[in-house]
Amino acid sequence: MAPPDEKRVVDAVPTKLLIGGAWQDAGSGRTFPVIDPSTGDALCEVADASPEDGDHALAAAAAAQPEWGATAPRERAEILRRAFETLMRRQDDLAVLMTLEMGKPVAESKTEIAYAAEFLRWFSEEAARIEGSYRVAPAGGMRLLTMRQPVGPSLLITPWNFPTAMGTRKIGPAVAAGCTIVIKPAAETPLSMLALAQILTECGLPPGVLNVLTTRRSGEVMEPLIRDRRARKLSFTGSTEVGSRLVEQAAERVLRVSMELGGNAPFLVFDDADLDAAVDGAVTAKMRNIGEACTAANRFLVHESLAGEFTRRLADRLGTLQIGRGTEPGVQVGPLITEHARSGVAELVADAADAGGKVLVGGEPLSGPGWFFPPTVIADVPPHARVFREEIFGPVAPVTPFGSDAEALALANDTEFGLVAYVYTRDLDRAISVAEGLETGMVGLNAGVISNPAAPFGGVKASGFGREGGREGIEEYLEVKYVGIAH
Numbered sequence: 365m366a367p368p369d370e371k372r373v374v375d376a377v378p379t380k381l382l383i384g385g386a387w388q389d390a391g392s393g394r395t396f397p398v399i400d401p402s403t404g405d406a407l408c409e410v411a412d413a414s415p416e417d418g419d420h421a422l423a424a425a426a427a428a429q430p431e432w433g434a435t436a437p438r439e440r441a442e443i444l445r446r447a448f449e450t451l452m453r454r455q456d457d458l459a460v461l462m463t464l465e466m467g468k469p470v471a472e473s474k475t476e477i478a479y480a481a482e483f484l485r486w487f488s489e490e491a492a493r494i495e496g497s498y499r500v501a502p503a504g505g506m507r508l509l510t511m512r513q514p515v516g517p518s519l520l521i522t523p524w525n526f527p528t529a530m531g532t533r534k535i536g537p538a539v540a541a542g543c544t545i546v547i548k549p550a551a552e553t554p555l556s557m558l559a560l561a562q563i564l565t566e567c568g569l570p571p572g573v574l575n576v577l578t579t580r581r582s583g584e585v586m587e588p589l590i591r592d593r594r595a596r597k598l599s600f601t602g603s604t605e606v607g608s609r610l611v612e613q614a615a616e617r618v619l620r621v622s623m624e625l626g627g628n629a630p631f632l633v634f635d636d637a638d639l640d641a642a643v644d645g646a647v648t649a650k651m652r653n654i655g656e657a658c659t660a661a662n663r664f665l666v667h668e669s670l671a672g673e674f675t676r677r678l679a680d681r682l683g684t685l686q687i688g689r690g691t692e693p694g695v696q697v698g699p700l701i702t703e704h705a706r707s708g709v710a711e712l713v714a715d716a717a718d719a720g721g722k723v724l725v726g727g728e729p730l731s732g733p734g735w736f737f738p739p740t741v742i743a744d745v746p747p748h749a750r751v752f753r754e755e756i757f758g759p760v761a762p763v764t765p766f767g768s769d770a771e772a773l774a775l776a777n778d779t780e781f782g783l784v785a786y787v788y789t790r791d792l793d794r795a796i797s798v799a800e801g802l803e804t805g806m807v808g809l810n811a812g813v814i815s816n817p818a819a820p821f822g823g824v825k826a827s828g829f830g831r832e833g834g835r836e837g838i839e840e841y842l843e844v845k846y847v848g849i850a851h
Contacts, residue, residue, distance in 0.1 A: 370464060370691065373457050373460045373464070374408055374461065374555065376457070376559075377408075377461065377559045377562065378558050378561075378562055379395075379408055379409065379410040379411060379555075379558065380410075380411045381411045381413055381417055381575075381577060381578065382558075382561050382565070382574065382576040383417065383421045383575050383576075384420070384421075384427075385424075385565070385570070385571020385572055386571070388411075389411055390411040390413050390414060390417055391414050391420075392412070392414050394412040394414070395409040395411055395412050396409065396410065396412045396551065396579075397409055398410060398465050398553075398555055399465075400464055400465065400467075400734075401467040401699040401700065401735050402467055402688075402689040402690065402698060402699045402733075402734040403689070403733050403734055404732065404734060407464055407555070408555075410555070410558070412579050412581070413548075413577040413578060413579040413581075414579075414581070414584075415581075415584055415585050417577060417579075417585070418546070418577055418585040418586065418588060418589050419588070419589075419592075421546045421575035421577055421589075422517065422575075422589050422592055422595060424571075424575050425544035425546050425572060425573075425575055425594075426544070426594040427572055428544045428570065428571065428572030428573050429516055429517055429543070429544045431570075432542055432543075432544055432570060432573050433513070433514045433516075433542040433543070434542075435542060435570075437491045437492045437494065437542075440488075440491045440539055440540055440542065441492050441540065442488070443539065443564070443567050443569050444484045444487055444488035444491065444536060444539055445484070445485065445488040446567040446568065447481075447484045447563055447564050447569075448482075448484040448488065450563045450566065450567060451481040451484065451528075451560075451563060452477075452481050454563070455474055455477045455481075456474070458473075458528065458556070458559060459473035459474040459476075460473070461556060462476065462527060462553075463690040463698070464555075464690075464691065465527070465553045465554075465556065466525070466527060466553050467690055467698040467699040467700070467701060467735075468653055468654055468690055468698050469690040469696060469697070470690055470691055472653065472690075473690070476529050477528060479815070479817070480526075480528040480529035480531070480532040480533075481532070482817040483529070483532040483533045483536040483817045483833065484532050484536050485817075486536065486817040486833070487536035487537050487539070487540040487837070488536075488540065490540050490837075490838045491539075491541075491838075494512050494540075494541070494838065494842065495512065496509065496510045496511040496512055497509070497510045498510075501848075505850070505851065506848050506849060506850055506851060507848075507849040509846070509847040509848075510844055510845065510847075511844075511845050511847070512839075512842040512843065512844055513542075513842065513843055513845055514541045514542035514543045514842065515541070515543055515596045515597045515841050515842060516543060516544075516596035516597065517543065517544050517594055517596055518538050518543045518545050518595075518596065518597035518599065519586065519590060519597065519598045520535065520538070520545055520546070520547040520548070520599050521547075521582070521586065521599070521600045521601070521602065521610075522534065522547065522548070522550060522601055523550050523601050524549075524550035524551075524552040524553040524701055525656045525657055525701070526653065526657070527549060527550065527553035527555075527556035527557060528556045528557075528559075530601050531549065531557050531560050532560065533817075533821070533832045533833060534547070534599050534601075534832065535547065535560070535564070535574065536837075537832070537837045537840065537841050538597075538841050539569070539573070539574075540838055540841075541841035541842050543597065544572060544574075544575075545573065545574045545575065546575045546577060546589065546595075547574065547577070548576075548579065548582060548585065548586055549576070551578070551579065551580045552701055552702070554578040557576060557578075558576060558578065561574055561576045583609075590610065590613045590614055590617075590619065591613060591616055591617060592617075593617065595617075595619060596619065596620060597619065597620045597621075597622075597840075598610065598614050598619050598620070598621050598622070599622040599623075599830070599832075599840065600621075600623055600624070601624040601625075601658075602624075602625065603625065604625040604626040604780075604781070604826045604827070604828075607625040611623065620840075621829075621830070622828075622829070622830030622831075623828035623829055623830060624821070624822060624823070624827075624828050624830070624832060625823065625826060625828040626658060626781055626826065627659060627662065627755060627781050627783035628663065628752075628753070628779045628780075628781040628783075629660060629661050629662045629663070629783060629784045629804075630661075630662070630663045630664075630775070630776035630779075630785050630786070630802075631645075631649055631650075631661035631663065631664045631665065631785075631786040631788075632665045632772050632776060632787045632788065632789075632798065633646075633664070633665070633666040633667060634667055634769070634772070634787075634791070634794060634798075635669050635670060636789055636791050636794075637667075637670065637788035637789055637790065638788070638810070639670060639673065639674060641788065641810060642670075642674065642788040643674065643677045643678055643681060644812065645786065645788060645808075645811065645812030646664065646678055647678070647681050647682065647812070648812030648813055649813065650682075650759065651682070651685070651697070651739065651759060652813065654697060654699075654758070655756060655757065655758045655759040656701060656705075656757050656758065657757075658755070658783055658827075659784050659806075660756070660757070661786055662751070662755060662762075663751070663762060663775075663776075664761055664762060664763040665764055665765075665766050665772050665775050665776060666763055666764070666765055666766070667766060667767075667772075668765040668767055671763060671764075671765035672743075674763070675724065675743045675763045678741050678761060678763070679724040679725045679741040682725060682726070682739035682741055682761065683725040683739065683741075687736055687738060689734070697736075697738070697739060697759060698736075699734040699735045699736045700735045700736070700758055701735070702735060703735050705735065705757065706729055706736075706737050706758075707729075708757070708758075709729075709737050709756060709758035709759075709760060710728070710729050712750050712751050712754060712756055712760065713742065715749055715750045715751070716742050716745050716749045716750070716751050716762055717742065719745065719746050719748060719749040720744065720746050721742040721744055721745040721749060721762060722742065723741075723742050724742070724743055725738075725739065726738035726739050726740030726759070727740050727742075737759060739760075739761075740760040740761065741760075741761045741763065742760070742763065743763050744763070744765070745762035745764050747775060747778070749762065752764075752779075753779065755781070769794065769797075769798065772798075773798060773801050776802060777801075777802065777803045779825075780825055780826040781823070781825060781826050781827045782803045782804045782805060782823050782824040782825035782826070783805060783806065783822075783823035783827035784806040784807070784808065784814065785802045785804045785806075785807050785808070786807075786811070787799065787802075787807060787809050788810055789810075790810075795809055803825060804824065805821075805822045805823035805824050805827065805831075806822075815833075817834075818833065819833055819834045820832070820834035820836040820837065821833045821834075821837075
């Protein structure tokens with residue numbers, strides 16, 4: 365089947381702000397270009413919101429909150445269910461759109477659309493299962509009633525690397541809980557969010573429940589909203605540096621906050637691991653999304669008895685991956701999101717080599733057009749190299765040998781981050797002890813991908829707090845109210 369026409373796909377997406385149910389230009393009339401990272405060319409122009417536009421969006425969300433919060437759970441659920449079905453019907457077009465603005469191969473984009481849709485289905489089912497309790501006070505004389513009610517107008521900020529899934533992972537539980545929304549997608553990838561908003565509107569989401577602000581002036585637009593008394597919730601996915609500033613801003617009004625921040629995921633391969641499975645898992649954990657993922661394996665810690673063979677096999681596998689524009693047939697590795705991102709990856713590779721690491725495959729940026737960096741494997745990287753401290757966000761796999769379980773665990777935990785870790789072992793006792801000892805919010809045991817809409821996603825330490833997905837995800841958008849009833 366021929367891929368959808370790229371221009372048709374882009375032209376079908378609104379390029380204006382969504383405020384109060386209406387698509388409108390930015391108040392200033394300003395726009396900014398959306399760039400295809402595989403060519404450096406502009407795909408289109410979208411509205412560039414101002415602080416005044418942000419104020420109007422929050423006003424629309426606040427005005428819609430009372431009626432939306434009182435809407436029957438089943439009605440909220442049915443809107444999400446229809447949106448799930450619509451995303452799946454339009455999967456091919458939405459995948460091409462995502463690839464054009466973000467770069468990943470179309471096959472991966474299609475996988476993300478299916479993953480994103482599942483959050484809508486999952487939270488459509490959770491909407492009707494918001495529970496409270498009724499019980500007798502231990503001393504008698506009173507009944508204790510608890511109920512869960514929507515937090516209220518929620519500010520959502522999403523990243524560029526998973527532009528649809530990070531939207532549904534936040535919008536799904538907010539809608540299910542009865543919260544109205546102001547969402548700001550990343551400036552690099554606004555089209556996927558605009559297409560998602562278009563679908564939710566078509567599926568019956570009332571005016572003002574979802575408001576979309578596309579802008580290149582994120583701080584200028586969002587900081588006044590975070591400090592505004594009408595906002596009651598902030599959810600952010602992005603870097604720890606930016607997240608820290610947002611938490612500080614939110615503290616002024618004690619705003620309810622969820623943060624999904626940076627990662628530095630260790631990938632541990634013990635001496636009893638199934639080496640074939642470990643290499644397969646390593647390719648998946650490293651190369652998903654071109655390595656541009658907070659869950660991407662960042663440090664490969666391999667037992668010294670297996671390190672040489674593991675590294676050789678991994679280099680052989682990554683060296684055969686086809687690089688190119690994500691819409692082209694057979695492409696497995698697309699471009700990085702910006703020239704700045706590619707330069708940052710190149711710096712980390714050079715530092716690892718200077719520190720004594722041996723580059724086995726890749727290692728140098730590819731000439732343009734576009735911002736391509738080849739899959740890279742570096743052997744014998746010392747723990748003091750920058751790649752051990754910093755999030756790579758690219759297709760680079762640094763490998764470091766270890767001698768004992770205690771050393772592996774110490775190396776894995778020697779980071780400010782704590783989002784996810786991957787562990788390969790066939791020893792059940794070791795698996796349990798290592799999983800318990802890892803300072804991360806998630807652990808993949810003999811698995812290179814663990815993200816699942818039915819499971820709680822989130823980290824510890826500098827990787828943030830709060831959880832998205834699973835039964836826990838909707839709790840982030842609900843307040844518990846207690847009523848004491850004299851009896």
